[in-house]
Amino acid sequence: MKITAVEAIPFAIPYLKPLRFASGEVHVAEHVLVRIHTEDGIVGVAEAPPRPFTYGETQKGIVAVVEDIFAPDVVGLTLLEREVVRARLDRTVGNPTAKSAVDMAIWDALGKTLDLAVTDLLGGYTDRLRVSHMLGFAEPAKMVAEAERMRERYGISTFKVKVGRRPINLDVDVVRALRERFGEDIDLYVDGNRGWTAAESARAMRQMDDLGLLFAEELCPADDVLGRRWLVEQVDVPFIADESVPTPANVAREVLAGAATAVSIKTARTGFTVSQRVHHLAESLGLDIVMGNQIDGQVGTAATLAFGAAYERTARHAGELSNFLDMSDDLLTRPLQIVDGYLHRLSGVGLGIEIDDEKLARYRTDK
Template sequence: MRIKSIETYRGAIPLHTPFKTALRTVTVAETIIVKVTCEGGIVGWGEAPPTHVITGESLASIDYAIQSIFKSLLIGETLQMREILFQKIENSMVRNTSAKAAVDMALYDCIAKQADLPLYQLIGGAHEAIETDYTVSVNTPDEMVQDAKNYIQNGFSVLKIKVGKDQIATDIKRIEAIRNEIGPDIQIRLDANQGWQAKEAVRAIRRMEDLGLEIELIEQPVIAYDLDGLKYVTENTDTPIMADESVFSVYDAKRVLEIGAADLINIKLMKSGGIHQAIKIAKVAEAYGVECMVGSMIETKIGITAAAHFAASQPNVTRYDLDAPLMLTGDIANGGISYKRNQIKLGNAAGLGIQTIEEKYIVEKS
């Protein structure tokens, strides 16, 4: 089963409300969609959003990587030699991890369709359904409290709260106000998006511990490259610390785990370069006895479906941050995962289960 063609589309879907973190504000989900067509009419789908502040990629750079680098390497190659395909993608360019991920997930979609299995079953089959959190953007304490209440009323029992944009005292006020309003039964996890310094992070986390705010975990409290700072925070607080932007590759994960810089790892396909490398990161973490979360950028249902299938395939992936499609005003894809409140259902369709894309969200075709 050989690869016949690789096409790219530029898509855009507005968000219901702006998504705000310590790093950026997003109002429109822009993305590059990939369509891989193989002999026999098998079609695989993938996507890559431009997340400049994390991966350094743009719409133009993603499209260039796919059309000018990956396409010539893959056309005519067979799905049966999958390791060669993924090795070619990984070795053809440094970084450019989102572009790699888009092609990687489209190839996995084709491979699973050829096998006539849902992708999560083909690559592991650890879970049949998973539960996502919902993210509370950085806003005023009153706005964040109201958002948290709304998400709980809509059936979410785990909230991921963005902090790190303002002074830490303001962050603590935000979390205290939310906890006081929602009570003790809702799980709260925090994401500082690299917004704190190591010592102030320790002071803040200890203060939240003393206040009894019952934070499940703190994600990426310090700048990505500061592994010593990350280790300092991990060693000097009781709350579990999760590495996110500090871990792009299996080598990053190995380094973080070797020095004990974090208690948990957040794997994102757009950081790892796709499912193939993400599986390796999960297996390294499993060898160290470390659990993982699977997260995402602001992606459409195509990318999140791939992330959900990867997450459901691995036994040490125990947390899921896959709420991005719920923030959008429409679905760019027909098929794929479905949501029932906080539950993500993977379905029984072969591959990712993506059938077609909605033309009304397509801005340009390459």
């Protein structure tokens, strides 16, 4: 079970269309595939999607920190020493997705070594998750048309609508158009990516008060301490903390300060080891949990599915598991399939995925 090598492989796959939201936009998935090798010939994999406008990480930075700092920290340890790995990685400040990819690749390797699925190692609650699809900035008609395609082709009935533009009616009109088109046949929630002020957020939520939203997520900046607390008091749906809660300590501070009433868990940000801590804390505080997405490819989506299916609380709500549909290609030999609005647990051990070596050779950018 001893770790013998760590790889960080940069790759780039174009999106079918630009993905736009309040904190930025992406045109190409410039991600990093992390591989953990063991003395037994096992290889664990995970995906690190850098989001410089959210966490300050870049593709080159992830490769550098994994190869130059994290690899020497973990080579020689066993797959069971995950707490030692975490303690060593935490000596380096920041770099959440780089740390998370190393952690998840170790879990994948452990599952393969023990001939068990990661979901079973974590908790093994269910064999499927309902899927939520993200709708990025566009005109109302285009966003409604995309929702129609997702519903017709994949059976998806939960939609996360990106908001945070000015004037606020640009987004209010979109949400209203979606509700008018589908009625109560779909679930809707909004995500501002910190794009509005607290006052703008409150005004927008009042205008959408009759639309039956499930959640509101990160409508205004987390560092607007008083404004955010005031906003949460105005909102009559659970307020999800996302970018503001990259650690369990942040979750506790946001919730105890009255600045959030629900939490998004992103395995791309907290791996499996820290995501467990976030889950248990949220469970003890009675918080709603949504499995979030960092515009992951299929490797990252498989990790989100593995964790979300492990626990009852993470399986209650639809998880954000469809962003890979916006990519022009991916790295798996057996692509993920959304059927009747669900992603089912993958058969096989570890994460249940296999990297297509030819595709990786085609899309990697370091050779």
